[in-house]
Amino acid sequence: MKVLLVTGRAASKIVEEYASKSGVDFEVYVMSHEVAALIPPIEIAKRLKAHGVKGFDLILIPGLISGDVSVIEKEVGIPTFKGPIHAADIPYVLSMIGKVELSKVEPACKILNLSRELREEEELRALEEELRSKAYFDIAGVPIAKGSLRIVAEVTSAPIKGVEATLAEALRYKSYGADIVDIGMVAGESKPELASKLVRTIKKEVEVAVSIDSLDPKEITAAVEAGANLVISVDSGILDDLQDLPRDVAIVVIPTDVKKGYYPTTIGDKVSALEETVDKALRMGFKKVIADPILSPPLQPSLLESLVAYYEFAKRRPNVPLMMGVGNVTELMDVDSIGINGLMAAIAAELEISLLLTTEASNKTCNCVRELCIAARMAKLSKMARKPMKDLSLSLLAIKEKRDLTLPVEKMEGCEVVKASESRMHDYDPSGYVKITIDKCRRGLLASHFKAGEVTCIIEGARAEDVYNELIKRGLVTTLSHAAYLGKELYKAELALKLGKSYVQDEELDFGFLVRS
Incomplete structure (x- = not known):
């Protein structure tokens, strides 16, 4: 050709x-x-x-x-x-x-991208049918199977955040692709009425399965009565207090016994304790039992040893689905979460984990739910195709890129090349000055115009271009240096919004080690 x-x-x-x-x-x-x-x-x-x-x-x-x-x-x-x-x-x-x-x-x-996306969507649909046919059971219609990688997104400290904020977070997690929204209660407190209200509100407003994460029997009972489909963090000691719980509610059991102060540390002890708790739950008649050996953060105590515990338990009890709390790694490392979520999803796919739990408990883990949803899809597609997690329509590349699209610098014969002089503060604009801020909740830029120390108007927009054009249209910018300065600052603010970073006018965005010599 x-x-x-x-x-x-x-x-x-x-x-x-x-x-x-x-x-x-x-x-x-x-x-x-x-x-x-x-x-x-x-x-x-x-x-x-x-x-x-x-x-x-x-x-x-x-x-x-x-x-x-x-x-x-x-x-x-x-x-x-x-x-x-x-x-x-x-x-x-x-x-x-x-x-x-x-x-x-x-x-x-x-x-080509559309063709690849359509093909992968068809592959994922076929996988869903296969998972449904091989499922251990379902949670509110969500099939839980070996390697299903269902995303459980936890709203941490939900009682402190309140009903409205918890609902907003649940809606956001659902839009990202979460299969289950988990209501994280506060340890040491007992607020069964609030647990009930939180569950009922989310069940009513969000089409999603709901779980409750609590060690308080009263909160658990109230949440299940309100419609919670899954109970997380059930240990041996608390099982005895859940005699009245419906046996068709799904439970995630862990290898501890908080009442007795028992926290196994070795791989063997974790696996044995977890097996005993699983068997206890099954003897009590619970039909949907999930095991969580508990993922540890790297180095302290040991991510590797905790992964071995998952591996050993899976070998000994292949018919018991596993849950992995990826948030234990993303929250406890000062490392960008995107790569961690990608790697942990791949490891989870190899271990054939059924559910992945994650949190957005800190500023650095914002967007973790979205990242893990994408990572899980990538892992499933790659495992089906038996190829590395690359060259898919999906990717978790955000700062780095696969191809350099920069056009080469052309040499212009006979054209003077002028070295730019060091910048200085822009000239005073007689029309006034502009204070720029960002609103992360509403995903917007705010430009407040001041004249003689008094604010004259506030311009709000989603894009830098929209805001500076409005400033120009209203005659609030009258010098070239001020216009150039505002263009730079507004774009910087827009970039901060996109990346979830802090924005402070006249300060550079913090890209960590990348910009430090």
């Missing part, structure tokens, strides 16, 4: 560079325009026809060109489609020719 790649003068070298990596026979046709994306398809058609283009099996047009490129195919008689937006994607697009139907309207990269 021979492919003709159409481009403009500005991108011709980089298009040729990337196309040469594909192993596909190609030629590059360079239009006289500087930027090919601005050329109407009809003009490309006329130029190619006049040039007498022939001998090609396919023509690829830059993905950013607007409109339908069918007119080119009609004029030159060669199948014509839109290529990718970025030159760096050319090798991948060329490798997929014949495997995926490209578009004459949408960029090839978008078509």
